[in-house]
Amino acid sequence: MGMNGAVAIIDALFLGLYVGPEALGAVTLMFPVFMLLVALSTLVSSGMASQVARYLGAGDIDRAQAVFVGAHGLALLVCGILVGSFALVGAKMAQLFAGGAGPLADMGQTYISIMILFSPIMFTLSLNSDTMRSEGHLGLMAGVSLLVSLLNILFNYVLIAKLELGVAGSAYGTVLAQLVAFACLLVYRFRGKTALRPRAFLNHGLHSHWKQTLALGIPQSLNFLGVSLVSAAVLASLQLVESTTYADTVSAYGVITRITTFVILPLLGLSMAMQSIVGNNYGAEEWHRSNRGLGLAIAVAFIYCLLVEVGLILFAERIGSLFVDDQGVIGEIVRIMPVMMSLFVVGGPLLLLSYYFQAIGKAAQAALLGLTKPYLFAMPLVFLLPKMFGEAGIWWAGPTAELCLLTLAAVTLVNMKRRAGFRWGLFRQA
Known part of the structure:
Protein backbone atom coordinates (compact mmCIF):
# COMPACT_ATOMS: atom_id res chain seq x y z
CA MET A 1 0.00 0.00 0.00
CA ALA A 233 -18.09 17.00 -8.07
CA VAL A 234 -15.18 19.12 -6.78
CA LEU A 235 -14.07 19.99 -10.32
CA ALA A 236 -17.63 20.75 -11.39
CA SER A 237 -18.24 22.92 -8.33
CA LEU A 238 -15.05 24.89 -9.04
CA GLN A 239 -16.42 25.73 -12.47
CA LEU A 240 -19.84 26.66 -11.07
CA VAL A 241 -18.34 29.20 -8.65
CA GLU A 242 -16.33 30.59 -11.59
CA SER A 243 -13.01 30.49 -9.78
CA THR A 244 -10.61 33.12 -11.14
CA THR A 245 -7.64 30.87 -10.32
CA TYR A 246 -9.12 27.67 -11.78
CA ALA A 247 -5.89 26.35 -13.35
CA ASP A 248 -3.78 27.01 -10.22
CA THR A 249 -6.48 25.60 -7.94
CA VAL A 250 -6.82 22.42 -10.00
CA SER A 251 -3.04 21.94 -9.98
CA ALA A 252 -2.98 22.44 -6.21
CA TYR A 253 -5.87 19.99 -5.81
CA GLY A 254 -3.86 17.49 -7.86
CA VAL A 255 -0.87 17.77 -5.53
CA ILE A 256 -3.10 17.44 -2.46
CA THR A 257 -4.87 14.43 -3.99
CA ARG A 258 -1.54 12.67 -4.52
CA ILE A 259 -0.47 13.45 -0.96
CA THR A 260 -3.73 12.20 0.54
CA THR A 261 -3.45 9.04 -1.57
CA PHE A 262 0.02 8.49 -0.13
CA VAL A 263 -1.11 8.88 3.49
CA ILE A 264 -4.41 6.97 3.12
CA LEU A 265 -3.04 3.81 1.47
CA PRO A 266 -1.05 2.70 4.57
CA LEU A 267 -4.25 3.29 6.53
CA LEU A 268 -6.09 0.96 4.16
CA GLY A 269 -3.34 -1.60 4.67
CA LEU A 270 -3.82 -1.32 8.45
CA SER A 271 -7.57 -1.75 7.97
CA MET A 272 -7.13 -4.92 5.92
CA ALA A 273 -4.64 -6.38 8.40
CA MET A 274 -7.01 -5.59 11.28
CA GLN A 275 -9.88 -7.13 9.34
CA SER A 276 -8.01 -10.42 8.87
CA ILE A 277 -6.88 -10.65 12.51
CA VAL A 278 -10.22 -9.63 13.99
CA GLY A 279 -12.20 -11.80 11.56
CA ASN A 280 -10.21 -14.94 12.36
CA ASN A 281 -10.40 -14.45 16.13
CA TYR A 282 -14.05 -13.40 16.07
CA GLY A 283 -14.91 -16.50 14.05
CA ALA A 284 -13.03 -18.64 16.58
CA GLU A 285 -14.99 -16.92 19.39
CA GLU A 286 -11.77 -15.53 20.85
CA TRP A 287 -13.52 -12.30 21.79
CA HIS A 288 -10.72 -10.90 23.93
CA ARG A 289 -8.28 -11.25 21.03
CA SER A 290 -10.60 -9.67 18.47
CA ASN A 291 -11.33 -6.84 20.91
CA ARG A 292 -7.64 -6.29 21.55
CA GLY A 293 -6.89 -6.31 17.82
CA LEU A 294 -9.54 -3.69 17.14
CA GLY A 295 -8.45 -1.50 20.05
CA LEU A 296 -4.81 -1.60 18.96
CA ALA A 297 -5.71 -0.79 15.35
CA ILE A 298 -7.85 2.20 16.38
CA ALA A 299 -5.06 3.53 18.62
CA VAL A 300 -2.47 3.17 15.85
CA ALA A 301 -4.80 4.82 13.32
CA PHE A 302 -5.52 7.74 15.66
CA ILE A 303 -1.83 8.43 16.39
CA TYR A 304 -0.86 8.02 12.72
CA CYS A 305 -3.63 10.33 11.49
CA LEU A 306 -2.86 12.93 14.15
CA LEU A 307 0.83 13.05 13.18
CA VAL A 308 -0.01 13.21 9.47
CA GLU A 309 -2.58 15.96 9.98
CA VAL A 310 -0.25 18.12 12.07
CA GLY A 311 2.65 17.59 9.66
CA LEU A 312 0.69 18.43 6.51
CA ILE A 313 -0.85 21.54 8.07
CA LEU A 314 2.39 22.91 9.55
CA PHE A 315 4.55 22.20 6.50
CA ALA A 316 2.03 22.82 3.71
CA GLU A 317 4.16 25.48 1.99
CA ARG A 318 7.35 23.45 2.16
CA ILE A 319 5.58 20.35 0.84
CA GLY A 320 3.99 22.31 -2.00
CA SER A 321 7.36 23.70 -3.08
CA LEU A 322 8.66 20.14 -3.52
CA PHE A 323 6.19 19.59 -6.35
CA VAL A 324 6.10 22.95 -8.15
CA ASP A 325 7.93 26.27 -8.14
CA ASP A 326 4.89 28.26 -9.25
CA GLN A 327 3.99 30.57 -6.35
CA GLY A 328 0.34 30.71 -7.40
CA VAL A 329 -0.03 26.93 -7.09
CA ILE A 330 1.97 26.83 -3.84
CA GLY A 331 -0.28 29.54 -2.41
CA GLU A 332 -3.36 27.48 -3.27
CA ILE A 333 -1.85 24.41 -1.60
CA VAL A 334 -1.18 26.44 1.57
CA ARG A 335 -4.77 27.72 1.51
CA ILE A 336 -6.57 24.46 0.72
CA MET A 337 -4.62 21.61 2.35
CA PRO A 338 -5.03 22.68 6.01
CA VAL A 339 -8.80 22.83 5.48
CA MET A 340 -9.06 19.47 3.73
CA MET A 341 -6.88 17.75 6.36
CA SER A 342 -8.45 19.44 9.40
CA LEU A 343 -10.37 16.32 10.53
CA PHE A 344 -8.13 13.60 9.13
CA VAL A 345 -7.55 12.47 12.72
CA VAL A 346 -11.24 11.48 12.83
CA GLY A 347 -11.34 9.90 9.37
CA GLY A 348 -8.80 7.16 10.11
CA PRO A 349 -10.58 5.50 13.05
CA LEU A 350 -13.92 5.86 11.24
CA LEU A 351 -12.50 3.99 8.25
CA LEU A 352 -11.50 1.14 10.56
CA LEU A 353 -15.05 0.83 11.90
CA SER A 354 -16.43 0.00 8.46
CA TYR A 355 -13.82 -2.73 7.94
CA TYR A 356 -14.43 -4.03 11.46
CA PHE A 357 -18.16 -4.50 10.98
CA GLN A 358 -17.48 -6.22 7.68
CA ALA A 359 -15.04 -8.58 9.42
CA ILE A 360 -17.59 -9.64 12.05
CA GLY A 361 -20.38 -10.14 9.52
CA LYS A 362 -22.39 -6.96 10.20
CA ALA A 363 -22.96 -6.08 6.55
CA ALA A 364 -25.59 -3.38 7.14
CA GLN A 365 -23.40 -1.43 9.56
CA ALA A 366 -20.36 -1.85 7.30
CA ALA A 367 -22.25 -0.52 4.27
CA LEU A 368 -23.75 2.33 6.29
CA LEU A 369 -20.37 3.57 7.55
CA GLY A 370 -18.51 2.79 4.33
CA LEU A 371 -20.78 4.30 1.70
CA THR A 372 -22.68 7.18 3.29
CA LYS A 373 -19.71 9.56 3.42
CA PRO A 374 -19.10 9.89 -0.35
CA TYR A 375 -22.67 9.41 -1.57
CA LEU A 376 -24.88 10.91 1.15
CA PHE A 377 -22.60 13.56 2.67
CA ALA A 378 -19.59 14.63 0.59
CA MET A 379 -21.13 14.99 -2.87
CA PRO A 380 -24.17 17.04 -1.80
CA LEU A 381 -22.01 19.21 0.49
CA VAL A 382 -19.57 19.99 -2.34
CA PHE A 383 -22.44 21.76 -4.12
CA LEU A 384 -24.39 23.08 -1.11
CA LEU A 385 -21.64 24.72 0.95
CA PRO A 386 -20.35 26.98 -1.88
CA LYS A 387 -23.83 28.50 -2.10
CA MET A 388 -23.41 29.72 1.48
CA PHE A 389 -19.66 30.26 1.81
CA GLY A 390 -18.41 30.67 -1.75
CA GLU A 391 -15.46 28.75 -3.19
CA ALA A 392 -14.07 28.00 0.29
CA GLY A 393 -17.15 25.86 0.95
CA ILE A 394 -15.87 23.29 -1.55
CA TRP A 395 -12.89 22.51 0.66
CA TRP A 396 -14.92 22.48 3.88
CA ALA A 397 -17.20 19.79 2.40
CA GLY A 398 -14.74 17.01 3.31
CA PRO A 399 -14.33 17.91 7.01
CA THR A 400 -18.08 18.52 7.28
CA ALA A 401 -18.72 15.08 5.81
CA GLU A 402 -16.37 13.61 8.44
CA LEU A 403 -18.42 15.28 11.19
CA CYS A 404 -21.63 13.89 9.70
CA LEU A 405 -20.10 10.42 9.53
CA LEU A 406 -18.86 10.74 13.12
CA THR A 407 -22.41 11.51 14.23
CA LEU A 408 -23.77 8.57 12.24
CA ALA A 409 -21.10 6.28 13.71
CA ALA A 410 -22.02 7.37 17.24
CA VAL A 411 -25.69 6.57 16.59
CA THR A 412 -24.71 3.20 15.09
CA LEU A 413 -22.54 2.28 18.09
CA VAL A 414 -25.25 3.26 20.57
CA ASN A 415 -27.67 1.06 18.64
CA MET A 416 -25.18 -1.84 18.61
CA LYS A 417 -24.67 -1.53 22.36
CA ARG A 418 -28.41 -1.58 22.99
CA ARG A 419 -29.29 -4.41 20.60
CA ALA A 420 -26.22 -6.69 20.74
CA GLY A 421 -24.77 -5.77 24.13
CA PHE A 422 -21.36 -4.83 22.70
CA ARG A 423 -19.26 -2.66 25.03
CA TRP A 424 -19.03 0.81 23.44
CA GLY A 425 -21.01 -0.73 20.59
CA LEU A 426 -17.80 -2.41 19.39
CA PHE A 427 -16.39 -4.99 21.77
CA ARG A 428 -18.06 -8.41 22.05
CA GLN A 429 -18.33 -9.63 25.64
CA ALA A 430 -17.39 -13.19 26.61
Whole structure:
Protein backbone atom coordinates (compact mmCIF):
# COMPACT_ATOMS: atom_id res chain seq x y z
CA MET A 1 0.00 0.00 0.00
CA GLY A 2 2.75 2.39 0.93
CA MET A 3 4.61 1.72 -2.35
CA ASN A 4 1.50 2.49 -4.40
CA GLY A 5 1.15 5.77 -2.56
CA ALA A 6 4.83 6.55 -3.15
CA VAL A 7 4.35 6.05 -6.90
CA ALA A 8 1.55 8.63 -6.90
CA ILE A 9 3.80 11.11 -5.09
CA ILE A 10 6.84 10.54 -7.33
CA ASP A 11 4.70 10.72 -10.48
CA ALA A 12 3.42 14.12 -9.33
CA LEU A 13 6.98 15.25 -8.54
CA PHE A 14 8.18 14.36 -12.04
CA LEU A 15 5.23 16.12 -13.69
CA GLY A 16 5.47 19.21 -11.51
CA LEU A 17 9.24 19.64 -11.75
CA TYR A 18 9.93 18.54 -15.34
CA VAL A 19 6.72 19.53 -17.15
CA GLY A 20 5.01 22.17 -15.03
CA PRO A 21 1.89 22.83 -12.95
CA GLU A 22 -0.29 22.67 -16.07
CA ALA A 23 0.59 18.99 -16.48
CA LEU A 24 -0.37 18.32 -12.87
CA GLY A 25 -3.64 20.13 -13.44
CA ALA A 26 -4.37 18.18 -16.61
CA VAL A 27 -3.80 14.80 -14.94
CA THR A 28 -5.89 15.94 -11.97
CA LEU A 29 -8.78 16.79 -14.29
CA MET A 30 -8.76 13.16 -15.43
CA PHE A 31 -8.53 11.73 -11.89
CA PRO A 32 -12.30 10.99 -11.73
CA VAL A 33 -12.02 8.98 -14.96
CA PHE A 34 -8.94 7.14 -13.70
CA MET A 35 -10.77 6.24 -10.48
CA LEU A 36 -13.66 4.99 -12.62
CA LEU A 37 -11.17 2.63 -14.27
CA VAL A 38 -10.06 1.46 -10.81
CA ALA A 39 -13.68 1.00 -9.71
CA LEU A 40 -14.56 -1.11 -12.77
CA SER A 41 -11.36 -3.13 -12.45
CA THR A 42 -12.18 -3.79 -8.78
CA LEU A 43 -15.74 -4.73 -9.71
CA VAL A 44 -14.48 -7.64 -11.82
CA SER A 45 -11.39 -8.69 -9.85
CA SER A 46 -12.88 -8.64 -6.34
CA GLY A 47 -16.02 -10.42 -7.48
CA MET A 48 -13.91 -13.10 -9.13
CA ALA A 49 -11.46 -13.47 -6.21
CA SER A 50 -14.22 -14.22 -3.71
CA GLN A 51 -15.50 -17.12 -5.81
CA VAL A 52 -12.08 -18.49 -6.76
CA ALA A 53 -11.00 -18.59 -3.10
CA ARG A 54 -14.11 -20.56 -2.09
CA TYR A 55 -13.92 -23.02 -4.98
CA LEU A 56 -10.19 -23.67 -4.53
CA GLY A 57 -10.77 -24.18 -0.81
CA ALA A 58 -13.47 -26.73 -1.59
CA GLY A 59 -11.23 -28.48 -4.12
CA ASP A 60 -13.55 -27.59 -7.02
CA ILE A 61 -10.82 -26.73 -9.52
CA ASP A 62 -13.15 -26.84 -12.53
CA ARG A 63 -15.45 -24.13 -11.18
CA ALA A 64 -12.50 -22.01 -10.06
CA GLN A 65 -11.14 -22.18 -13.60
CA ALA A 66 -14.54 -21.29 -15.05
CA VAL A 67 -14.80 -18.19 -12.84
CA PHE A 68 -11.21 -17.21 -13.69
CA VAL A 69 -11.82 -17.47 -17.43
CA GLY A 70 -15.21 -15.77 -17.25
CA ALA A 71 -13.75 -12.82 -15.35
CA HIS A 72 -11.30 -12.23 -18.20
CA GLY A 73 -14.18 -12.22 -20.67
CA LEU A 74 -16.10 -9.74 -18.53
CA ALA A 75 -13.01 -7.54 -18.20
CA LEU A 76 -12.54 -7.47 -21.98
CA LEU A 77 -16.19 -6.50 -22.46
CA VAL A 78 -15.91 -3.65 -19.94
CA CYS A 79 -12.68 -2.42 -21.56
CA GLY A 80 -14.29 -2.56 -25.00
CA ILE A 81 -17.18 -0.42 -23.78
CA LEU A 82 -14.73 2.04 -22.19
CA VAL A 83 -12.64 2.39 -25.36
CA GLY A 84 -15.73 2.80 -27.55
CA SER A 85 -17.31 5.34 -25.21
CA PHE A 86 -14.12 7.39 -24.99
CA ALA A 87 -13.77 7.41 -28.77
CA LEU A 88 -17.24 8.96 -28.98
CA VAL A 89 -17.17 11.49 -26.13
CA GLY A 90 -13.55 11.65 -24.89
CA ALA A 91 -12.66 15.02 -26.41
CA LYS A 92 -15.87 16.67 -25.21
CA MET A 93 -15.42 15.16 -21.73
CA ALA A 94 -11.88 16.54 -21.45
CA GLN A 95 -13.07 20.00 -22.51
CA LEU A 96 -15.93 19.81 -20.02
CA PHE A 97 -13.58 19.00 -17.13
CA ALA A 98 -11.13 21.71 -18.25
CA GLY A 99 -13.79 24.38 -18.59
CA GLY A 100 -13.30 24.64 -22.36
CA ALA A 101 -10.77 23.82 -25.07
CA GLY A 102 -7.11 24.58 -24.40
CA PRO A 103 -3.81 23.09 -23.18
CA LEU A 104 -5.37 21.61 -20.03
CA ALA A 105 -8.04 19.77 -22.03
CA ASP A 106 -5.52 18.57 -24.63
CA MET A 107 -3.05 17.23 -22.06
CA GLY A 108 -5.83 15.65 -20.03
CA GLN A 109 -7.23 13.91 -23.10
CA THR A 110 -3.75 12.66 -24.07
CA TYR A 111 -3.16 11.16 -20.63
CA ILE A 112 -6.48 9.42 -20.13
CA SER A 113 -6.77 8.20 -23.73
CA ILE A 114 -3.57 6.17 -23.25
CA MET A 115 -4.82 4.77 -19.92
CA ILE A 116 -8.17 3.74 -21.44
CA LEU A 117 -6.69 2.32 -24.65
CA PHE A 118 -4.39 0.05 -22.63
CA SER A 119 -6.93 -0.65 -19.88
CA PRO A 120 -7.07 -4.39 -20.76
CA ILE A 121 -3.52 -4.68 -19.35
CA MET A 122 -4.57 -2.98 -16.11
CA PHE A 123 -7.68 -5.17 -15.78
CA THR A 124 -5.83 -8.41 -16.55
CA LEU A 125 -3.05 -7.60 -14.09
CA SER A 126 -5.64 -6.83 -11.41
CA LEU A 127 -7.42 -10.13 -12.07
CA ASN A 128 -4.25 -12.18 -11.81
CA SER A 129 -2.99 -10.35 -8.72
CA ASP A 130 -6.27 -10.97 -6.89
CA THR A 131 -6.23 -14.59 -8.06
CA MET A 132 -2.79 -15.08 -6.51
CA ARG A 133 -4.18 -13.77 -3.23
CA SER A 134 -7.00 -16.31 -3.47
CA GLU A 135 -4.46 -19.06 -4.19
CA GLY A 136 -2.53 -18.09 -1.06
CA HIS A 137 0.53 -16.74 -2.88
CA LEU A 138 0.68 -13.54 -0.83
CA GLY A 139 4.45 -13.19 -1.13
CA LEU A 140 4.33 -13.44 -4.90
CA MET A 141 1.45 -10.97 -5.06
CA ALA A 142 3.39 -8.49 -2.91
CA GLY A 143 6.43 -9.00 -5.13
CA VAL A 144 4.44 -8.21 -8.26
CA SER A 145 3.00 -5.09 -6.64
CA LEU A 146 6.50 -3.95 -5.63
CA LEU A 147 7.79 -4.66 -9.14
CA VAL A 148 5.03 -2.55 -10.73
CA SER A 149 5.73 0.32 -8.35
CA LEU A 150 9.50 0.35 -8.88
CA LEU A 151 9.22 -0.03 -12.66
CA ASN A 152 6.63 2.74 -12.74
CA ILE A 153 9.06 5.09 -11.01
CA LEU A 154 11.89 4.08 -13.37
CA PHE A 155 9.84 4.39 -16.55
CA ASN A 156 8.35 7.71 -15.44
CA TYR A 157 11.81 9.12 -14.83
CA VAL A 158 13.05 8.04 -18.26
CA LEU A 159 9.94 9.07 -20.18
CA ILE A 160 9.18 12.33 -18.35
CA ALA A 161 12.56 13.64 -17.20
CA LYS A 162 14.83 12.31 -19.96
CA LEU A 163 12.66 11.89 -23.08
CA GLU A 164 10.40 14.84 -22.15
CA LEU A 165 7.16 13.10 -23.16
CA GLY A 166 5.11 15.03 -20.58
CA VAL A 167 1.76 13.62 -19.48
CA ALA A 168 2.00 10.95 -22.18
CA GLY A 169 5.22 9.76 -20.52
CA SER A 170 3.38 9.43 -17.20
CA ALA A 171 0.68 7.28 -18.80
CA TYR A 172 3.11 5.17 -20.83
CA GLY A 173 5.27 4.65 -17.73
CA THR A 174 2.30 3.13 -15.92
CA VAL A 175 1.36 0.96 -18.91
CA LEU A 176 4.90 -0.33 -19.45
CA ALA A 177 5.29 -1.22 -15.77
CA GLN A 178 2.01 -3.13 -15.85
CA LEU A 179 3.02 -4.88 -19.08
CA VAL A 180 6.32 -6.15 -17.63
CA ALA A 181 4.53 -7.35 -14.47
CA PHE A 182 1.90 -9.11 -16.59
CA ALA A 183 4.65 -10.87 -18.56
CA CYS A 184 6.09 -12.16 -15.27
CA LEU A 185 2.65 -13.36 -14.21
CA LEU A 186 2.20 -15.11 -17.54
CA VAL A 187 5.40 -17.06 -16.94
CA TYR A 188 4.03 -18.03 -13.52
CA ARG A 189 0.72 -19.14 -15.05
CA PHE A 190 2.54 -21.40 -17.53
CA ARG A 191 5.29 -22.76 -15.30
CA GLY A 192 4.38 -22.06 -11.67
CA LYS A 193 2.52 -24.17 -9.13
CA THR A 194 -1.05 -23.20 -9.93
CA ALA A 195 -4.32 -24.84 -10.95
CA LEU A 196 -5.32 -21.80 -13.02
CA ARG A 197 -3.25 -22.26 -16.15
CA PRO A 198 -3.89 -20.63 -19.55
CA ARG A 199 -5.19 -23.91 -20.97
CA ALA A 200 -8.30 -23.34 -18.84
CA PHE A 201 -9.36 -20.86 -21.55
CA LEU A 202 -9.77 -23.83 -23.92
CA ASN A 203 -12.21 -25.60 -21.59
CA HIS A 204 -14.44 -22.77 -20.35
CA GLY A 205 -16.41 -19.94 -21.92
CA LEU A 206 -15.54 -16.27 -21.52
CA HIS A 207 -19.12 -15.64 -20.35
CA SER A 208 -18.94 -17.95 -17.30
CA HIS A 209 -20.25 -16.75 -13.90
CA TRP A 210 -20.70 -13.10 -14.92
CA LYS A 211 -23.78 -12.63 -12.76
CA GLN A 212 -22.11 -13.87 -9.58
CA THR A 213 -18.92 -11.92 -10.29
CA LEU A 214 -20.82 -8.66 -10.70
CA ALA A 215 -22.96 -9.23 -7.61
CA LEU A 216 -19.95 -9.94 -5.38
CA GLY A 217 -17.78 -7.17 -6.83
CA ILE A 218 -20.24 -4.29 -6.47
CA PRO A 219 -19.65 -3.48 -2.75
CA GLN A 220 -15.90 -2.89 -3.08
CA SER A 221 -16.19 -1.08 -6.41
CA LEU A 222 -18.70 1.37 -4.93
CA ASN A 223 -16.00 2.73 -2.62
CA PHE A 224 -13.75 3.65 -5.56
CA LEU A 225 -16.70 4.91 -7.56
CA GLY A 226 -17.47 7.23 -4.65
CA VAL A 227 -13.94 8.68 -4.85
CA SER A 228 -14.41 9.21 -8.59
CA LEU A 229 -17.74 10.97 -8.18
CA VAL A 230 -16.58 13.21 -5.32
CA SER A 231 -13.53 14.29 -7.36
CA ALA A 232 -15.75 15.04 -10.35
CA ALA A 233 -18.09 17.00 -8.07
CA VAL A 234 -15.18 19.12 -6.78
CA LEU A 235 -14.07 19.99 -10.32
CA ALA A 236 -17.63 20.75 -11.39
CA SER A 237 -18.24 22.92 -8.33
CA LEU A 238 -15.05 24.89 -9.04
CA GLN A 239 -16.42 25.73 -12.47
CA LEU A 240 -19.84 26.66 -11.07
CA VAL A 241 -18.34 29.20 -8.65
CA GLU A 242 -16.33 30.59 -11.59
CA SER A 243 -13.01 30.49 -9.78
CA THR A 244 -10.61 33.12 -11.14
CA THR A 245 -7.64 30.87 -10.32
CA TYR A 246 -9.12 27.67 -11.78
CA ALA A 247 -5.89 26.35 -13.35
CA ASP A 248 -3.78 27.01 -10.22
CA THR A 249 -6.48 25.60 -7.94
CA VAL A 250 -6.82 22.42 -10.00
CA SER A 251 -3.04 21.94 -9.98
CA ALA A 252 -2.98 22.44 -6.21
CA TYR A 253 -5.87 19.99 -5.81
CA GLY A 254 -3.86 17.49 -7.86
CA VAL A 255 -0.87 17.77 -5.53
CA ILE A 256 -3.10 17.44 -2.46
CA THR A 257 -4.87 14.43 -3.99
CA ARG A 258 -1.54 12.67 -4.52
CA ILE A 259 -0.47 13.45 -0.96
CA THR A 260 -3.73 12.20 0.54
CA THR A 261 -3.45 9.04 -1.57
CA PHE A 262 0.02 8.49 -0.13
CA VAL A 263 -1.11 8.88 3.49
CA ILE A 264 -4.41 6.97 3.12
CA LEU A 265 -3.04 3.81 1.47
CA PRO A 266 -1.05 2.70 4.57
CA LEU A 267 -4.25 3.29 6.53
CA LEU A 268 -6.09 0.96 4.16
CA GLY A 269 -3.34 -1.60 4.67
CA LEU A 270 -3.82 -1.32 8.45
CA SER A 271 -7.57 -1.75 7.97
CA MET A 272 -7.13 -4.92 5.92
CA ALA A 273 -4.64 -6.38 8.40
CA MET A 274 -7.01 -5.59 11.28
CA GLN A 275 -9.88 -7.13 9.34
CA SER A 276 -8.01 -10.42 8.87
CA ILE A 277 -6.88 -10.65 12.51
CA VAL A 278 -10.22 -9.63 13.99
CA GLY A 279 -12.20 -11.80 11.56
CA ASN A 280 -10.21 -14.94 12.36
CA ASN A 281 -10.40 -14.45 16.13
CA TYR A 282 -14.05 -13.40 16.07
CA GLY A 283 -14.91 -16.50 14.05
CA ALA A 284 -13.03 -18.64 16.58
CA GLU A 285 -14.99 -16.92 19.39
CA GLU A 286 -11.77 -15.53 20.85
CA TRP A 287 -13.52 -12.30 21.79
CA HIS A 288 -10.72 -10.90 23.93
CA ARG A 289 -8.28 -11.25 21.03
CA SER A 290 -10.60 -9.67 18.47
CA ASN A 291 -11.33 -6.84 20.91
CA ARG A 292 -7.64 -6.29 21.55
CA GLY A 293 -6.89 -6.31 17.82
CA LEU A 294 -9.54 -3.69 17.14
CA GLY A 295 -8.45 -1.50 20.05
CA LEU A 296 -4.81 -1.60 18.96
CA ALA A 297 -5.71 -0.79 15.35
CA ILE A 298 -7.85 2.20 16.38
CA ALA A 299 -5.06 3.53 18.62
CA VAL A 300 -2.47 3.17 15.85
CA ALA A 301 -4.80 4.82 13.32
CA PHE A 302 -5.52 7.74 15.66
CA ILE A 303 -1.83 8.43 16.39
CA TYR A 304 -0.86 8.02 12.72
CA CYS A 305 -3.63 10.33 11.49
CA LEU A 306 -2.86 12.93 14.15
CA LEU A 307 0.83 13.05 13.18
CA VAL A 308 -0.01 13.21 9.47
CA GLU A 309 -2.58 15.96 9.98
CA VAL A 310 -0.25 18.12 12.07
CA GLY A 311 2.65 17.59 9.66
CA LEU A 312 0.69 18.43 6.51
CA ILE A 313 -0.85 21.54 8.07
CA LEU A 314 2.39 22.91 9.55
CA PHE A 315 4.55 22.20 6.50
CA ALA A 316 2.03 22.82 3.71
CA GLU A 317 4.16 25.48 1.99
CA ARG A 318 7.35 23.45 2.16
CA ILE A 319 5.58 20.35 0.84
CA GLY A 320 3.99 22.31 -2.00
CA SER A 321 7.36 23.70 -3.08
CA LEU A 322 8.66 20.14 -3.52
CA PHE A 323 6.19 19.59 -6.35
CA VAL A 324 6.10 22.95 -8.15
CA ASP A 325 7.93 26.27 -8.14
CA ASP A 326 4.89 28.26 -9.25
CA GLN A 327 3.99 30.57 -6.35
CA GLY A 328 0.34 30.71 -7.40
CA VAL A 329 -0.03 26.93 -7.09
CA ILE A 330 1.97 26.83 -3.84
CA GLY A 331 -0.28 29.54 -2.41
CA GLU A 332 -3.36 27.48 -3.27
CA ILE A 333 -1.85 24.41 -1.60
CA VAL A 334 -1.18 26.44 1.57
CA ARG A 335 -4.77 27.72 1.51
CA ILE A 336 -6.57 24.46 0.72
CA MET A 337 -4.62 21.61 2.35
CA PRO A 338 -5.03 22.68 6.01
CA VAL A 339 -8.80 22.83 5.48
CA MET A 340 -9.06 19.47 3.73
CA MET A 341 -6.88 17.75 6.36
CA SER A 342 -8.45 19.44 9.40
CA LEU A 343 -10.37 16.32 10.53
CA PHE A 344 -8.13 13.60 9.13
CA VAL A 345 -7.55 12.47 12.72
CA VAL A 346 -11.24 11.48 12.83
CA GLY A 347 -11.34 9.90 9.37
CA GLY A 348 -8.80 7.16 10.11
CA PRO A 349 -10.58 5.50 13.05
CA LEU A 350 -13.92 5.86 11.24
CA LEU A 351 -12.50 3.99 8.25
CA LEU A 352 -11.50 1.14 10.56
CA LEU A 353 -15.05 0.83 11.90
CA SER A 354 -16.43 0.00 8.46
CA TYR A 355 -13.82 -2.73 7.94
CA TYR A 356 -14.43 -4.03 11.46
CA PHE A 357 -18.16 -4.50 10.98
CA GLN A 358 -17.48 -6.22 7.68
CA ALA A 359 -15.04 -8.58 9.42
CA ILE A 360 -17.59 -9.64 12.05
CA GLY A 361 -20.38 -10.14 9.52
CA LYS A 362 -22.39 -6.96 10.20
CA ALA A 363 -22.96 -6.08 6.55
CA ALA A 364 -25.59 -3.38 7.14
CA GLN A 365 -23.40 -1.43 9.56
CA ALA A 366 -20.36 -1.85 7.30
CA ALA A 367 -22.25 -0.52 4.27
CA LEU A 368 -23.75 2.33 6.29
CA LEU A 369 -20.37 3.57 7.55
CA GLY A 370 -18.51 2.79 4.33
CA LEU A 371 -20.78 4.30 1.70
CA THR A 372 -22.68 7.18 3.29
CA LYS A 373 -19.71 9.56 3.42
CA PRO A 374 -19.10 9.89 -0.35
CA TYR A 375 -22.67 9.41 -1.57
CA LEU A 376 -24.88 10.91 1.15
CA PHE A 377 -22.60 13.56 2.67
CA ALA A 378 -19.59 14.63 0.59
CA MET A 379 -21.13 14.99 -2.87
CA PRO A 380 -24.17 17.04 -1.80
CA LEU A 381 -22.01 19.21 0.49
CA VAL A 382 -19.57 19.99 -2.34
CA PHE A 383 -22.44 21.76 -4.12
CA LEU A 384 -24.39 23.08 -1.11
CA LEU A 385 -21.64 24.72 0.95
CA PRO A 386 -20.35 26.98 -1.88
CA LYS A 387 -23.83 28.50 -2.10
CA MET A 388 -23.41 29.72 1.48
CA PHE A 389 -19.66 30.26 1.81
CA GLY A 390 -18.41 30.67 -1.75
CA GLU A 391 -15.46 28.75 -3.19
CA ALA A 392 -14.07 28.00 0.29
CA GLY A 393 -17.15 25.86 0.95
CA ILE A 394 -15.87 23.29 -1.55
CA TRP A 395 -12.89 22.51 0.66
CA TRP A 396 -14.92 22.48 3.88
CA ALA A 397 -17.20 19.79 2.40
CA GLY A 398 -14.74 17.01 3.31
CA PRO A 399 -14.33 17.91 7.01
CA THR A 400 -18.08 18.52 7.28
CA ALA A 401 -18.72 15.08 5.81
CA GLU A 402 -16.37 13.61 8.44
CA LEU A 403 -18.42 15.28 11.19
CA CYS A 404 -21.63 13.89 9.70
CA LEU A 405 -20.10 10.42 9.53
CA LEU A 406 -18.86 10.74 13.12
CA THR A 407 -22.41 11.51 14.23
CA LEU A 408 -23.77 8.57 12.24
CA ALA A 409 -21.10 6.28 13.71
CA ALA A 410 -22.02 7.37 17.24
CA VAL A 411 -25.69 6.57 16.59
CA THR A 412 -24.71 3.20 15.09
CA LEU A 413 -22.54 2.28 18.09
CA VAL A 414 -25.25 3.26 20.57
CA ASN A 415 -27.67 1.06 18.64
CA MET A 416 -25.18 -1.84 18.61
CA LYS A 417 -24.67 -1.53 22.36
CA ARG A 418 -28.41 -1.58 22.99
CA ARG A 419 -29.29 -4.41 20.60
CA ALA A 420 -26.22 -6.69 20.74
CA GLY A 421 -24.77 -5.77 24.13
CA PHE A 422 -21.36 -4.83 22.70
CA ARG A 423 -19.26 -2.66 25.03
CA TRP A 424 -19.03 0.81 23.44
CA GLY A 425 -21.01 -0.73 20.59
CA LEU A 426 -17.80 -2.41 19.39
CA PHE A 427 -16.39 -4.99 21.77
CA ARG A 428 -18.06 -8.41 22.05
CA GLN A 429 -18.33 -9.63 25.64
CA ALA A 430 -17.39 -13.19 26.61
